[in-house]
Amino acid sequence: MKNDTIDSHQPARNTNLDALRRLSPYLKPVRGRMIGSAVAVLASMMCGLLIPLVIQRILDGPVATGDTSALGWMVAAVGVLGAAEALLFFTRRRLISGPSTRAEAELRKDLYHHLQRLPIAFHDRWQSGQLLSRAVSDLSTLRRFIAFALIFLVVNSLTLVIGLGVLFLLDPMLGLISTLCAAPLILISTLYESRYAVLARRSQDQNGDLATTVEESVLGIRVLKAFGRGPHLAARFAEQARELRRTELRKVHVVGLLWGAIIVLPEIAIGGQLLYGTFGIANGTMTVGTLVAAVAVATYLRWPTDSIGWLLAETNQAATAAMRYWEVRDAEITITDPPVPRRLPATARGHxxxxxxxxxxxxxxxxxxxxxxxxxxxxxxxxxxxxxxxxxxxxxxxxxxxxxxxxxxxxxxxxxxxxxxxxxxxxxxxxxxxxxxxxxxxxxxxxxxxxxxxxxxxxxxxxxxxxxxxxxxxxxxxxxxxxxxxxxxxxxxxxxxxxxxxxxxxxxxxxxxxxxxxxxxxxxxxxxxxxxxxxxxxxxxxxxxxxxxxxxxxxxxxxxxxxxxxxxxxxxxxxxxxxxxxxxxxxxxxxxxxxxx
Known part of the structure; x- marks a missing residue:
């Protein structure tokens, strides 16, 4: 069997997001559609943020004054914004599905072509399961990142900034309350990223080891049966599976802590807005429509906020997958065509x-x-x-x-x-x-x-x-x-x-x-x-x-x-x-x- 630890100890030539940045040439042909997809989803979220502002107009206008003459177009505006939000979201998915799968196919084709050109010595050192996991599961991780996490990491960040801006326009204190509750997420996310990156790499390496064990046991099934060593390899496989499970549970633990913080902080922000808004309405310094609109905006920002944990996890997984991809892709091809090749005589004699x-x-x-x-x-x-x-x-x-x-x-x-x-x-x-x-x-x-x-x-x-x-x-x-x-x-x-x-x-x-x-x-x-x-x-x-x-x-x-x-x-x-x-x-x-x- 090949060295089952060689992969984990390969010196990384890329670190964190550098490995992701190196994928840009593969994204260049589809960059236009990716930008279009990002614009579509951002416009969709802007439609969603406008709906609370219309609701504010309804509450502070027709509901507060009893004049319903403008109610029709306001309700129609909510319907139009909702339909536009759904249509733009659908457009985003249509725009990105083709480019992301095309980028995945190009990466996989390039990796396979590179593997065919690498010297025999390289293949003697590397487990086939490790190469298989890079060519299949790691590239699927990169496709999900390109299709979803990359776009929403940018769009959701912009949505949070714009949403906080809307809250400041409604009432500076409401915006400040939300900002103070969102600020700790930066520190929490930084601590989370460093811990999760280590676990993500370990998990992907262990997946490769597990794939190698399955492949070798299938190809060597006759030997295992002949010598009665099936239970021995099954025990080895079970131990590898348990190690992978322990790593995955550690990942879940880290993600769980982040999710806990991400969920509780917006709730605290909404509670603070309700408390401040209630006193404002009682004192006559705030309208009901402003408070309802602010809470609606804060609620709408729950998805961009809650998604941060998952998006950071996907980004870390993608960064690790990209690092593993480049470990193979950067391997030197030592046997190549000469710069100026010579030709054999027209009639080859075979001397x-x-x-x-x-x-x-x-x-x-x-x-x-x-x-x-x-x-x-x-x-x-x-x-x-x-x-x-x-x-x-x-x-x-x-x-x-x-x-x-x-x-x-x-x-x-x-x-x-x-x-x-x-x-x-x-x-x-x-x-x-x-x-x-x-x-x-x-x-x-x-x-x-x-x-x-x-x-x-x-x-x-x-x-x-x-x-x-x-x-x-x-x-x-x-x-x-x-x-x-x-x-x-x-x-x-x-x-x-x-x-x-x-x-x-x-x-x-x-x-x-x-x-x-x-x-x-x-x-x-x-x-x-x-x-x-x-x-x-x-x-x-x-x-x-x-x-x-x-x-x-x-x-x-x-x-x-x-x-x-x-x-x-x-x-x-x-x-x-x-x-x-x-x-x-x-x-x-x-x-x-x-x-x-």
């Missing part, structure tokens, strides 16, 4: 060379490869053998630039692979890995991933080469059969044959095979070997081999030991003259029988 190649993982002082030099001639098949951990897989990963050399160079037809466009390089070089990775798609789609402009005839030919056509035709829907996540509905040998078919479907010039026969039974191995002999005649191939049967497919064998190529020759020559090679093959019973033969 593969390793020239004094060295490699060490980032941050490590230990080199895995210490000066590998190997020449694979066009059309030649070279088997690469070596003890476990000798660097065979690393060497093969250098050819398609899944990783880059830290010294020396790898060339194809005399051109350094780092000087080629990645697209062209990976059309010329195809790879089949020891662990065949298949996708939740049809057989046709999985095989066609290996090339561009691949038609059904190409897929069929590739399946024949990989000795996979018969079992594919026997599937319920043939090429259109969906094989399920990771291809786990197929046997290991079937998955590996489909991976081989994917590798050859694009007719590459260079074929890199990492132990392609490891999951095949004896009968299937013979079939695939026969098919591979035909395809290997037409390409340059570097094949990682552990079985003598695989070695015998090669024209030459290169032995990797101590980070260097220590011997190169035919299988029979090395078997006869190299004790280390004989010892390496004799570790396997099948190899021993091959040696005797």
């Amino acid at each position: 593969l060379r390793f020239e004094n190649v060295r490699f060490a993982h980032p941050g490590s002082d230990t080199e895995i490869l210490r000066g590998v030099t190997l020449d694979v001639r066009p059309g030649e098949t070279v088997a690469l053998v070596g003890a476990t951990g000798s660097g065979k897989t690393t060497l093969t990963a250098l050819v398609p630039r899944l990783v880059d050399v830290t010294g020396g160079r790898v060339t194809v037809d005399g051109v350094d692979v780092r000087d080629l466009e990645l697209g062209q390089l990976r059309r010329v070089v195809a790879t089949a890995f020891e662990e065949p990775v298949l996708f939740s798609a049809s057989v046709r789609e999985n095989v066609a991933l290996g090339g561009t402009e691949v038609d059904e005839d190409d897929v069929r030919q590739a399946l024949r080469v990989a000795a996979a056509e018969d079992f594919v035709d026997a599937l319920p829907w043939g090429l259109d059969t969906r094989i399920g996540e990771q291809g786990l509905s197929l046997s290991g040998g079937q998955r590996q044959r489909l991976a081989l078919a994917r590798a050859v479907v694009g007719r590459p010039s260079v074929l890199v095979l990492d132990d392609p026969l490891s999951a095949l039974d004896v009968h299937t191995e013979a079939e695939v070997e026969h098919a591979l002999r035909s395809v290997l005649r037409d390409v340059t191939a570097l094949v990682v081999a552990h079985r003598p049967s695989t070695v015998q497919l090669a024209d030459r064998v290169a032995m990797l030991s101590g980070g260097r190529i220590t011997a190169v020759g035919t299988h029979s020559d090395l078997l006869a003259g190299n004790a280390e090679y004989r010892a390496l093959l004799s570790t396997d019973d099948d190899a021993r029988s091959e040696v005797v033969a």
